[in-house]
Amino acid sequence: MKAVRPDRKSIKIKLVTAFILTSIIPILLVNIIYYYNTSKLVQQNVESMTKANLEQTKVSLDVWLDSYEDILFQVYTDDTIVELVDKINAGEDVANNRKLLRKTLRGLFYTKDYVKSISIITESGELVFYDQLTASTTQTSWLDSIALSQAELYEEISLDNKTHLFPTGAEVIFGSNSCYLFHIGHRIIDYRDVEKKCGAVMVSIDVKLLEEVCGAPTDKGLNFIMDGNGYLVACPNSKEVGKPVVSGCAGKEDKKEACRRTARGTGLFGDRELSVYSVYDEKTGWEIVRITDQGDLVLGLYDQQKMLGFIILLSLLAVLIIMVSQVSRMTGAIKRVVETMRKAGRGDLTVHVGPDDTRPTEIEIIAEEFNSMMDKLKRSTEKQKDAEIAALEAQINPHFLYNTLDTINWMAIDKDEYEISNMIATLAGILRYGISDSNGVVKIKDEVEWLKQYIFLQQTKLKNSFECHIDVAPELMNLSIHKLLLQPFIENAILHGFEGVDRTSCLQMSMRRDLDFIKIQIEDNGCGISSEKVKEMNEGIFQKTDDKNHIGMENAITRLHMYYGESAKVVIDSKPGKGTTVRIQIPITKGESAYEGSGG
Incomplete structure (x- = not known):
C-alpha cells in the first residue's frame, strides 16, 4: 500500500475547509455587509426623523411667538x-x-x-x-x-x-x-x-x-434652546437656564460636547453615549438642540451579530439552516420597520410599525421608539394646525371692544338717537358671536340668524340699495356648521358684486339637503367676475395683487377645507354684467340626521 503523503490533507479537512470557504466565510461577509448597510440605513432614518422633529419644533416656536406678539401689538x-x-x-x-x-x-x-x-x-x-x-x-x-x-x-x-x-x-x-x-x-x-x-x-x-414647545424630556431624547451667544434659553429639568452653555466662538465638536454636558446635567442620561442634532431659527436667532441616546440601537444591532456568530460556531452542520432562519426572521422584521420609516420619510406621518411576535427584542425597541416619535410628531402637527387656524383669524381684545360699543350705545340713547343705538346693539351682538370661539360649531339656525343681522347692518349702511332673500330648508335648522363660513361670500357679493350696477340689486341664499351633504347656493345679479379670474379661483389660485376683493373668499375656502377636508366643494360660476353664483357643498356631521329636531 502506497504511503500517504504527509502534506496531503484529509477529506475531512478539505470538507471543513470547503464548508468554511463556501458557507461560513460568505455568510460572515454577507452578514457583516448587511449589518453595515442596515445600521447605516436605520441611522439615516433615525437622523431624518430627528431632523423632522427639530423642524417641527422650530415651526411651533415661531407660531407661538407670533401669537404672543399680538399682545405686544395691541399695547404699542x-x-x-x-x-x-x-x-x-x-x-x-x-x-x-x-x-x-x-x-x-x-x-x-x-x-x-x-x-x-x-x-x-x-x-x-x-x-x-x-x-x-x-x-x-x-x-x-x-x-x-x-x-x-x-x-x-x-x-x-x-x-x-x-x-x-x-x-x-x-x-x-x-x-x-x-x-x-x-x-x-x-x-x-x-x-x-x-x-x-x-x-x-x-x-x-x-x-x-x-419648554412646552420643546416637548417633554425622556431618557431617549431631550430638546433645549440656546441663543446666539451660547446661553441656555430653555431646558426642562435644568437649573442652568440663563447661564452660558458654550462660548459663541467654540468649534463644532466643542459645541456638541458642551450640549452633551448640559443634557447630562438634567440627570436623564448618565454617562451614556449621546448624539447631538440642531437647527437654527432665523426668526429668533436661537438654536434648537436635540439630544438623543442611540446606544440601545447600536447595542441591539451588535447583539444580533453576536447571536448569529454564536449559532454558526455552535453547530457547523446546522449553521446554514440556522443562519437562513435567523437572518430571514431578522431581515423581515427590519425590512418591515425600514419600509414603515421610508413611508414616513415620504411624508406619511400616520404610519406605525405594527405588532410582530417574531420580532427580536432589539428591533422591537427600534419599532417602539419609532412609533413614539411618530406620535409626538402627530401631536406637534395637530398643535401647529390649531395655531395656524387661530393665526388666520383676527386677534382682538373682546372686552375692550364690547365696553367701547356699550359706551357709544349709551351716548346715542342720551341724544335720542335710537336708530343708531339699535345698529350699535346689533353690531355688538354680531361681534360677540363672531369673536367668541370663532372656529367653533353652531346650529345652522344660529348661523342664519347671525347672517340676517349682518345683512341688516349692510342694508342700513348702503341705504337699502339691495334686496336679500334667504331660504333654508326647515329640516336643516338644527344641524351643525362651523361659524363664519358663509359671511365672506355674502360680503363679497354686497361690497363688490353690486358695485357700479344701476339695476335693482338682489342677493339670494338657499340651503338644501342632498343625500349626506348640505348644498348652499349664494347668488347675486351684480357686475360679475371675468372668466379668467373665475377659472383661477375654481382652481384654487388667488393672485396676490392690490385688489383685495377676494381675499375673504380665499380664507373662507381655506377654512372649509381645513374643517371638512376633501368632502368640502366650492364652485364659482359668474358672467360679467349678469352676476355670480357660488355653490358650496359640506358634509352633514356624522351621527346627525337632517330629520331630527327640525323645529326652530
Whole structure:
C-alpha cells in the first residue's frame, strides 16, 4: 500500500475547509455587509426623523411667538395707551395717569397663558407695569434678572420699529414664587407721528412656554434652546437656564460636547453615549438642540451579530439552516420597520410599525421608539394646525371692544338717537358671536340668524340699495356648521358684486339637503367676475395683487377645507354684467340626521 503523503490533507479537512470557504466565510461577509448597510440605513432614518422633529419644533416656536406678539401689538398701537404715555412724558398728573395706564395693562394681562408681566418704559424714564409675581407698583420682578439697565433697554428697543427678543436671564424669585422669563419688546407707535419717541413696551413670558414647545424630556431624547451667544434659553429639568452653555466662538465638536454636558446635567442620561442634532431659527436667532441616546440601537444591532456568530460556531452542520432562519426572521422584521420609516420619510406621518411576535427584542425597541416619535410628531402637527387656524383669524381684545360699543350705545340713547343705538346693539351682538370661539360649531339656525343681522347692518349702511332673500330648508335648522363660513361670500357679493350696477340689486341664499351633504347656493345679479379670474379661483389660485376683493373668499375656502377636508366643494360660476353664483357643498356631521329636531 502506497504511503500517504504527509502534506496531503484529509477529506475531512478539505470538507471543513470547503464548508468554511463556501458557507461560513460568505455568510460572515454577507452578514457583516448587511449589518453595515442596515445600521447605516436605520441611522439615516433615525437622523431624518430627528431632523423632522427639530423642524417641527422650530415651526411651533415661531407660531407661538407670533401669537404672543399680538399682545405686544395691541399695547404699542393702542391709542389710549399712547395718550396716557404722552401725558406722563409731559408731566401731567403723573400719579393718576400711571394708575390708569397700569389698569389698562391689567385688562390685557390674561389674554394669553404664560404672560407674567407687561411693562411700559416712557421717554421720560417712568416705568409702569402690571406684574403677576409681585404686588409692587414700583419694582418689577424681572428687571434685575437681565443684563441691561432700564435706560439701555429703552434705548435698544427705541432704535427701530422691529420686535426685540430678550432671552432668558437669571431666575426670578419673589417670596415663594420663582420662574425664568424671556421678553419681547417694541417701541410704542403714535400713528399721528410715527417718528415720535414716546415709550417702549415689554411683555415678559414664562419660559415654560418654550419648554412646552420643546416637548417633554425622556431618557431617549431631550430638546433645549440656546441663543446666539451660547446661553441656555430653555431646558426642562435644568437649573442652568440663563447661564452660558458654550462660548459663541467654540468649534463644532466643542459645541456638541458642551450640549452633551448640559443634557447630562438634567440627570436623564448618565454617562451614556449621546448624539447631538440642531437647527437654527432665523426668526429668533436661537438654536434648537436635540439630544438623543442611540446606544440601545447600536447595542441591539451588535447583539444580533453576536447571536448569529454564536449559532454558526455552535453547530457547523446546522449553521446554514440556522443562519437562513435567523437572518430571514431578522431581515423581515427590519425590512418591515425600514419600509414603515421610508413611508414616513415620504411624508406619511400616520404610519406605525405594527405588532410582530417574531420580532427580536432589539428591533422591537427600534419599532417602539419609532412609533413614539411618530406620535409626538402627530401631536406637534395637530398643535401647529390649531395655531395656524387661530393665526388666520383676527386677534382682538373682546372686552375692550364690547365696553367701547356699550359706551357709544349709551351716548346715542342720551341724544335720542335710537336708530343708531339699535345698529350699535346689533353690531355688538354680531361681534360677540363672531369673536367668541370663532372656529367653533353652531346650529345652522344660529348661523342664519347671525347672517340676517349682518345683512341688516349692510342694508342700513348702503341705504337699502339691495334686496336679500334667504331660504333654508326647515329640516336643516338644527344641524351643525362651523361659524363664519358663509359671511365672506355674502360680503363679497354686497361690497363688490353690486358695485357700479344701476339695476335693482338682489342677493339670494338657499340651503338644501342632498343625500349626506348640505348644498348652499349664494347668488347675486351684480357686475360679475371675468372668466379668467373665475377659472383661477375654481382652481384654487388667488393672485396676490392690490385688489383685495377676494381675499375673504380665499380664507373662507381655506377654512372649509381645513374643517371638512376633501368632502368640502366650492364652485364659482359668474358672467360679467349678469352676476355670480357660488355653490358650496359640506358634509352633514356624522351621527346627525337632517330629520331630527327640525323645529326652530
